[in-house]
Amino acid sequence: MQLALPEAVDKFWRHLPLDRLWQKLKLLEQLARRATPRQAIAALVLAYAAHFAICRVLLAPLRHIRGSALSRITNLPFILSVTNGRQLREYCEARRKYGKVARLGANIVSVVDPAALKIIYNSHNFRKSAVYDALDWFGPNIFSARDPEFHKQRRRAVYQSYSPAFVNAMEPILYETGPRALASRICRYAEEGVVFDIMQELQLMRIDEIGTTTFGQHFNLVHKREHPLLEWVSKTLKLGIVHMWFPLLRLIPVPQAFSSHYRARASLHNFVATAIEQRCHAITKNRDTLQVLIDAQGVEGERLLTEQELVSELAVQLVISNFQVSLTALWTINLLLENPDTLKQLVYELDHALPDPNNITDNKLVHLPYLDAVIRESTRHRPVVADGLPRVVPKGGCQISGEYIPGNTVVFVSAYALHHEEELWHDPETFRPERWLGPVEQVNEIKKYYIPFSTGVRSCAGQRFAWMLLRLTLATLLRRFTFEALSDQDMTPAMAILMMPAGGEYMVRATKRA
Numbered sequence: 311m312q313l314a315l316p317e318a319v320d321k322f323w324r325h326l327p328l329d330r331l332w333q334k335l336k337l338l339e340q341l342a343r344r345a346t347p348r349q350a351i352a353a354l355v356l357a358y359a360a361h362f363a364i365c366r367v368l369l370a371p372l373r374h375i376r377g378s379a380l381s382r383i384t385n386l387p388f389i390l391s392v393t394n395g396r397q398l399r400e401y402c403e404a405r406r407k408y409g410k411v412a413r414l415g416a417n418i419v420s421v422v423d424p425a426a427l428k429i430i431y432n433s434h435n436f437r438k439s440a441v442y443d444a445l446d447w448f449g450p451n452i453f454s455a456r457d458p459e460f461h462k463q464r465r466r467a468v469y470q471s472y473s474p475a476f477v478n479a480m481e482p483i484l485y486e487t488g489p490r491a492l493a494s495r496i497c498r499y500a501e502e503g504v505v506f507d508i509m510q511e512l513q514l515m516r517i518d519e520i521g522t523t524t525f526g527q528h529f530n531l532v533h534k535r536e537h538p539l540l541e542w543v544s545k546t547l548k549l550g551i552v553h554m555w556f557p558l559l560r561l562i563p564v565p566q567a568f569s570s571h572y573r574a575r576a577s578l579h580n581f582v583a584t585a586i587e588q589r590c591h592a593i594t595k596n597r598d599t600l601q602v603l604i605d606a607q608g609v610e611g612e613r614l615l616t617e618q619e620l621v622s623e624l625a626v627q628l629v630i631s632n633f634q635v636s637l638t639a640l641w642t643i644n645l646l647l648e649n650p651d652t653l654k655q656l657v658y659e660l661d662h663a664l665p666d667p668n669n670i671t672d673n674k675l676v677h678l679p680y681l682d683a684v685i686r687e688s689t690r691h692r693p694v695v696a697d698g699l700p701r702v703v704p705k706g707g708c709q710i711s712g713e714y715i716p717g718n719t720v721v722f723v724s725a726y727a728l729h730h731e732e733e734l735w736h737d738p739e740t741f742r743p744e745r746w747l748g749p750v751e752q753v754n755e756i757k758k759y760y761i762p763f764s765t766g767v768r769s770c771a772g773q774r775f776a777w778m779l780l781r782l783t784l785a786t787l788l789r790r791f792t793f794e795a796l797s798d799q800d801m802t803p804a805m806a807i808l809m810m811p812a813g814g815e816y817m818v819r820a821t822k823r824a
C-alpha cells in the first residue's frame with residue numbers, strides 16, 4: 311500500500327521513540343557530569359575515532375575499491391612501507407590480491423594496467439601530488455613543479471640543455487672525464503688485485519661527468535676522491551625522502567638527528583650558487599649546461615632564469631640525475647654478472663664493433679642491437695625509478711581500468727609493478743634481453759608498457775643523455791675488463807626514492823682483458 315507524503319511524515323513522527331531517546335540523552339548527560347576530566351577526554355577521543363572510522367569505511371568515496379582493511383582507514387601503513395623501502399612488493403601483492411586497481415591508503419590507489427598510463431600521465435589534467443613539494447630544496451624547479459603553466463615556462467628554459475645538438479657536443483668531454491677516467495682507476499685496482507665497490511666508483515664517475523658537463527669544473531673525484539660533493543648530494547637526497555613522507559618536519563626547527571643533513575644541503579646550495587655567481591662574472595664562457603641556462607632567452611630576448619632559479623634547477627638535477635644514471639649502470643653490471651651467457655654475447659658484440667678499446671664513440675654504439683637490448687632489459691627488470699609517480703585525480707573524478715576514481719584521489723602506476731606484471735610479460739622475473747630482439751610488432755607492443763623514464767608530459771627530459779652515458783660506460787668497462795662479484799652480497803632491490811641494492815654496495819674484482 312502506497313502512503314501520501316503528509317501521511318508518511320505523520321506516521322514517521324508518531325512512531326519515533328522520542329521518549330526513549332530523551333531518556334538516553336539524560337542518562338548520557340548524567341554520566342558526563344559524573345565523569346572525571348580523563349574519562350571525558352577518553353570518551354571524546356573514542357567518539358571521534360568512531361566517527362572517523364564510519365566516515366572512512368562506510369561513507370568514503372573510495373569504499374568500492376578493494377584493499378586491505380587498514381588501508382580503508384589510514385595512509386599510515388603505506389607511508390611506513392615506503393619509508394622502509396618495502397613498497398614494491400606491496401604493489402605486486404595488491405595487484406594479485408585485489409586486481410588492477412587496488413587501494414593502498416585512505417586516498418591512495420595503485421593501478422597496474424597499461425591502459426591507465428595515457429589517462430594518468432599523458433596530460434596536465436592529473437597534476438603531480440603534494441609529495442613533490444619535498445623536492446623544492448632551493449625553490450620550485452622542473453622536477454617538483456605541480457602547476458602546468460609554471461612547468462611549461464621552466465621547460466622552455468631548461469630543455470635548451472637537452473637538445474640533441476647540445477648532448478652530442480658534450481660527448482667528448484663526458485667520455486674523457488667519465489668512463490675513460492673510471493677505466494684508468496679500475497686498471498689500478500686490477501693491477502693491485504684490489505676488491506672495490508663498483509657502486510661507489512660509478513657514483514664518483516657520474517659526479518665528475520656532471521662537474522664538467524654542467525659546471526665546467528673537473529673535480530676528478532674518481533682519482534682524488536676528496537671533494538665532499540658526493541656526501542652533500544647523498545644527504546640532501548636522504549633529507550628529501552624524509553620530507554616527502556613526513557612533510558610537517560619541514561616546518562619545525564632542525565631536528566638533531568638531521569642536523570648534518572641540513573648542513574650538507576646548505577653546502578650544496580653554496581657550491582651551486584658560487585659556481586653560478588663566478589660564471590656570471592667570468593670573461594671566458596664555457597660551453598656547458600650552466601652557460602646554456604644562463605643564456606636561455608625568451609622570445610623578446612629576456613633572460614628566462616634568475617640566479618636563484620638557476621640554483622634550484624641545477625641543484626636538484628645534480629642530486630637526482632646523478633643517482634639515476636649510476637644506479638642503472640650498477641644494476642646492468644650486476645645482471646650481466648649473474649647471467650654469464652648474456653654477458654658473453656654482449657662482449658662478443660662489443661669486441662667486433664670496437665676493435666680499438668681506446669677509440670670508443672657513441673656513434674659506434676648507438677646501432678648495436680644487443681647492447682640496446684641489454685640496457686632495455688635491465689631498465690625493465692630493475693627500473694631505478696621503480697615507485698609509482700603520484701598524480702592527483704582532477705575534480706569530478708574519472709574512470710580508470712573499469713573503476714570510478716573520485717577527484718582528489720592520489721593514483722599511480724609503478725614502473726616495477728607494470729614491468730613485472732605476468733599478464734603482460736612472458737616470464738617477467740627472468741633477465742632476458744632477447745625479448746627486445748623479436749619481430750618489430752612484438753617489440754612495439756611491449757614498448758607500450760615499458761616506462762623506466764616515465765611517459766607523457768612529465769617524462770624524463772634527459773633520456774638522450776642517459777642512454778649515451780649508459781652505452782659509453784658499459785662499452786668502455788666491458789671492452790677492457792672482466793669482472794667477478796664477491797659471493798653473498800645482498801642485491802635485493804630496496805627503495806630509497808630510487809631502487810638500490812639492499813646491501814648498499816657491490817664489491818667486485820676486475821681483471822684486465824688481453
Ligand code: HEM
Pocket residue numbers: 452453465627631634635638694695699762763764767768769770771772773775776
Ligand atoms: C637512467 C637514468 C635516468 C632515469 C631512469 C630517469 C628517469 C626519469 C623519470 C622516471 C622521470 C619522471 C619523474 C616524475 O614524474 O616524477 C624523470 C624526469 C626528469 N629527468 Fe630523468 N632519468 C634519468 C636520467 C636523467 C638525466 C641524465 C637527466 C639530465 C641530464 C634527467 C633529467 C630529467 C628531468 C629534467 C626530468 C623532469 C622532466 C619534467 O618534469 O618535465 N634525467 N626522469
